[in-house]
Amino acid sequence: MTRSPLRDEYSYGYHTDVLIDTYTKDDATQIVVNSCQNFRSASELNATMTLMKPLLNDEWQTVTTLGATYAKVNAGPWALGLGATRPAAFLSTNHTLVLPRGFKAEVSAMYMSPMTFGGLAIRASFVSSAGVSKTVLHGTGTLTLNVTDLFNTQQSRFDVLAGGVNSSNVTKAESRFIKLGFSYKFGNKNGKASPRRDTGTEAERARMDN
Numbered sequence: 001m002t003r004s005p006l007r008d009e010y011s012y013g014y015h016t017d018v019l020i021d022t023y024t025k026d027d028a029t030q031i032v033v034n035s036c037q038n039f040r041s042a043s044e045l046n047a048t049m050t051l052m053k054p055l056l057n058d059e060w061q062t063v064t065t066l067g068a069t070y071a072k073v074n075a076g077p078w079a080l081g082l083g084a085t086r087p088a089a090f091l092s093t094n095h096t097l098v099l100p101r102g103f104k105a106e107v108s109a110m111y112m113s114p115m116t117f118g119g120l121a122i123r124a125s126f127v128s129s130a131g132v133s134k135t136v137l138h139g140t141g142t143l144t145l146n147v148t149d150l151f152n153t154q155q156s157r158f159d160v161l162a163g164g165v166n167s168s169n170v171t172k173a174e175s176r177f178i179k180l181g182f183s184y185k186f187g188n189k190n191g192k193a194s195p196r197r198d199t200g201t202e203a204e205r206a207r208m209d210n
Contacts, residue, residue: 081162088115119162
């Protein structure tokens with residue numbers, strides 16, 4: 001029986017006493033205060049579809065996921081703007097390619113569409129990474145070179161739509177790194193496996209069957 005390369009998943013969650021990041025403005029001083037508050041509940045609905053497909057005689061492994069998510073804060077009519085919601089979709093893909101002479105390459109990327117949740121209108125985001133590895137020392141060692149956030153696009157961008165606040169925010173942390181690594185397998189690869197030892201339960205079961 002051939003296993004389907006396509007897999008889908010669905011989930012629903014209902015959460016109580018939810019901690020939400022909130023923004024309030026003092027009309028007299030125009031100072032905006034960011035804090036966390038508890039709200040009655042929140043709901044979320046998620047759906048994903050994943051395709052795992054080997055290509056080129058299993059030399060090229062691909063995993064691609066398409067998903068959608070919907071989340072809503074059940075804050076009540078008094079919490080202006082916190083109940084606003086907008087579903088989002090995301091697409092992630094990962095590709096691993098086996099190359100000649102012990103080389104292997106890997107590329108991954110993810111895109112998330114805009115989403116509104118808890119008074120925040122979160123803007124679209126994109127991030128990608130790439131790496132290459134090579135086996136050395138007759139297969140006992142591996143050299144790896146990875147670049148995270150290849151195009152330096154990983155950042156948090158959102159607009160505040162609740163609490164009488166109307167502001168745009170951008171947060172950009174250091175996210176692009178180049179990492180060079182080496183790993184080595186110690187021990188004798190040709191050593192014999194240790195003999196199997198029965199547990200006390202297995203021994204007792206065998207005695208009772210006789």
